[in-house]
Amino acid sequence: MRDYPRIVVPPPGPAAQAIVRRDEEWTAPCYIKEYPLVVARGLGPMVEDVDGNRFLDFMAGIAVCSTGYSHPRVVAAVKDAAGRFLHICGSDFYYEGMAALCERLAKVAPGPSRKRVFLTNSGTEATEGAIKLARYATRRTAIIAFRGAFHGRTTGAVTLTSSKARQHAGFGPLLPDVHHVPFAYRYRCQFCADQDACNRGCIASIEQELFTRHLDPGDVAAIFVEPVQGEGGYIVPPAGWLRDLRELCDRHGILLVADEVQCGVGRTGRMWACEHEGVEPDILLTAKGLGSGMPIGAIVARESVSTWESGSHGSTYGGNPVCCAAALATLDLVESELMGNTARMGERLLAGLRKLEAKHACIGEVRGLGLMIGVEFVKDRRTREPAPDLLKSLVLAAFQRGLLLLGAGKSTLRLAPPLVVDEQDVDTALAIIDGLLSELD
Ligand SMILES: *Cc1c(COP(=O)(O)O)cnc(C)c1O
Numbered sequence: 001m002r003d004y005p006r007i008v009v010p011p012p013g014p015a016a017q018a019i020v021r022r023d024e025e026w027t028a029p030c031y032i033k034e035y036p037l038v039v040a041r042g043l044g045p046m047v048e049d050v051d052g053n054r055f056l057d058f059m060a061g062i063a064v065c066s067t068g069y070s071h072p073r074v075v076a077a078v079k080d081a082a083g084r085f086l087h088i089c090g091s092d093f094y095y096e097g098m099a100a101l102c103e104r105l106a107k108v109a110p111g112p113s114r115k116r117v118f119l120t121n122s123g124t125e126a127t128e129g130a131i132k133l134a135r136y137a138t139r140r141t142a143i144i145a146f147r148g149a150f151h152g153r154t155t156g157a158v159t160l161t162s163s164k165a166r167q168h169a170g171f172g173p174l175l176p177d178v179h180h181v182p183f184a185y186r187y188r189c190q191f192c193a194d195q196d197a198c199n200r201g202c203i204a205s206i207e208q209e210l211f212t213r214h215l216d217p218g219d220v221a222a223i224f225v226e227p228v229q230g231e232g233g234y235i236v237p238p239a240g241w242l243r244d245l246r247e248l249c250d251r252h253g254i255l256l257v258a259d260e261v262q263c264g265v266g267r268t269g270r271m272w273a274c275e276h277e278g279v280e281p282d283i284l285l286t287a288k289g290l291g292s293g294m295p296i297g298a299i300v301a302r303e304s305v306s307t308w309e310s311g312s313h314g315s316t317y318g319g320n321p322v323c324c325a326a327a328l329a330t331l332d333l334v335e336s337e338l339m340g341n342t343a344r345m346g347e348r349l350l351a352g353l354r355k356l357e358a359k360h361a362c363i364g365e366v367r368g369l370g371l372m373i374g375v376e377f378v379k380d381r382r383t384r385e386p387a388p389d390l391l392k393s394l395v396l397a398a399f400q401r402g403l404l405l406l407g408a409g410k411s412t413l414r415l416a417p418p419l420v421v422d423e424q425d426v427d428t429a430l431a432i433i434d435g436l437l438s439e440l441d
Contacts, residue, residue: 002424004046004054005402005432012036013051034406035399042069045418045425047404055399058417058429059406063230063262063372066289067333068420074292074329081325088321090119091314097324101298104331109300110272111280116306119319120297123261123287124152127224129299129313130283131156131175134222134255136312137305142215143175144206144223144254146183148232148409151224151259160224163231163409179215181206183229184237187365187376188384198238203248217252222283227273230262233409234374234416236367242277255282255305261297262372265289266334266419269343269370276369289334289419294326338419345421346370352430353415359434362390362441368415375413386411393440394433403432 012020016038040050045068047055060066067074081097090098102117109115118133120126135141145151145160152158158167159175168174182190182202191201211217227242229235249256258281263273267289274281282305287297296319350368353375357363364378377387377394388411395413398405408414413433417425 002428005056005428006054007400007402008053009051011049011051011053011399012038013049013053015050019050035396037399037404044068044071045421053402055402055404056425056428056432057404058415058421059404060289060416060418061293062288062406063267063414063416064288064291065293065418066265066267067292067330067338068418069293071292071329071333071420073333074326077325077329078294078322081322085321087317089316090319090321091316095321095324097321097328098319101319101324101327104328105286105298105300108271108331108335109284110274111302113280114303115300116303118299118301118306118313118315119324120287120299120315121295121317121320121323122152123259123285123297124154124157125315125318126261126285126287126297126299127151127157127160127259128154130222130224130257130285130301131160132313133283133299133301133305133308134257137307138221138253138255140219140221142177142179142220144179144181144210144220146225146229146232147180148183148185148229148235149180149224149226149259150229150231150262151226152261177219179210181210183232183235184241185229185233185235186238187235187367198241200241200244203241203244206248211252217254220252220254222255222257223249224257224259226259226261226263227277227279228263228268228369228372230372230414231408233376233412234368234372234414235409236369240277242274242279246279246281249282257281257283257285259285261285261287262289262416263369265330266339266342267370267372267416269339269346271334271339273369290330291323291326292330294323296320296323296327334419341422342370342419345417345423345426346373348423349373349415349426349430352426356430356434356437360437360441362387362437371415371417371419371421373415374408375415376409377411377413390440394436397436397440398432401432401436403429405433
């Protein structure tokens with residue numbers, strides 16, 4: 001018998017409540033705090049709270065804990081690195097971990113071109129650096145991003161972000177010359193939702209509308225795209241779409257920046273989501289799953305694009321030695337065992353969810369790649385009206401039953417468990433979701 005999920009006191013229990021009260025007194029009010037989970041420890045796909053409740057985790061700390069909680073090989077690598085030196089500043093000096101990780105990422109990145117790698121502390125720092133690099137390399141200023149995109153929260157990155165107006169409100173003026181265009185969101189597409197197949201209307205409109213009426217393509221430095229849109233609702237573009245976007249970029253000398261902060265490092269069953277389409281981006285961004293929870297990200301650029309000169313960019317902590325060790329251990333695990341498991345478990349989860357789709361009318365669409373799966377809820381399948389309240393109730397009720405979930409977009413359940421989940425974990429999550437949908441809908 002598994003010892004999780006196991007609810008011993010309805011969460012939040014007394015120990016959790018005390019910490020929540022203290023947190024609420026002193027932390028900045030901008031934090032969201034989805035539900036009162038107060039973590040004491042974790043192991044694999046299990047998270048234990050301070051009252052002894054054990055949860056099955058299907059959100060991985062926002063798709064970060066790729067190797068599960070406290071994987072012994074990641075913990076050993078972190079301990080070993082921490083015991084030697086905590087910091088020296090990779091922008092100014094050398095150490096093996098940084099050289100090794102940059103070499104590793106350059107070699108594992110999609111496409112045949114030689115790459116150069118810049119290490120960051122986070123996803124948003126990777127976006128920020130990529131905006132600078134794209135402008136520097138092209139000497140053009142404009143940036144195109146997609147509606148529903150999430151690229152981070154620092155001022156430049158949040159300008160590209162277009163998932164919630166609240167993330168912009170009161171913070172302007174943001175970066176000038178950023179243009180948003182419709183994403184390949186088949187289920188709600190203004191061009192092809194009612195057609196049998198995607199007609200690439202969104203890509204055509206970039207040239208036929210944006211480039212003829214508003215913006216000269218010769219001024220565009222880069223198009224930023226999430227190969228699978230994350231925060232916007234776990235949206236997988238139709239096959240061939242990313243290749244068409246690559247061709248559009250090539251026609252106009254625009255750089256293609258693939259933001260794989262959420263969908264990269266094995267999450268979709270391949271090392272990078274771009275690989276499903278055989279596309280080589282000019283710049284690839286990674287973070288989240290790369291360090292198994294240690295803060296690290298990277299800008300992986302084709303050598304021909306990585307033209308920034310010595311001193312033009314840097315980061316005091318980026319590529320911290322302890323984080324490099326965590327990332328190297330993570331990549332070892334993802335390559336040797338977790339990518340295969342992700343593809344297998346992703347198929348099982350997707351198949352189970354399709355059965356739930358047939359059973360529960362509140363499910364409008366199930367979509368995903370590997371262990372990055374979205375379940376979009378609607379009030380009515382015909383009108384496709386989103387059902388955000390149902391999503392909220394489901395996430396909270398699942399927490400009470402010992403399953404950690406999270407939403408994305410307006411009313412999509414995002415399933416992004418640690419890549420170590422097994423058949424029993426997948427079946428347990430499916431059974432809990434099935435039961436709750438029967439109760440709630
Ligand atoms: C989370 C996320 C970011 C921002 O990463 P942070 O580490 O939170 O700054 C950027 N892009 C995508 C696709 C993300 O999912």
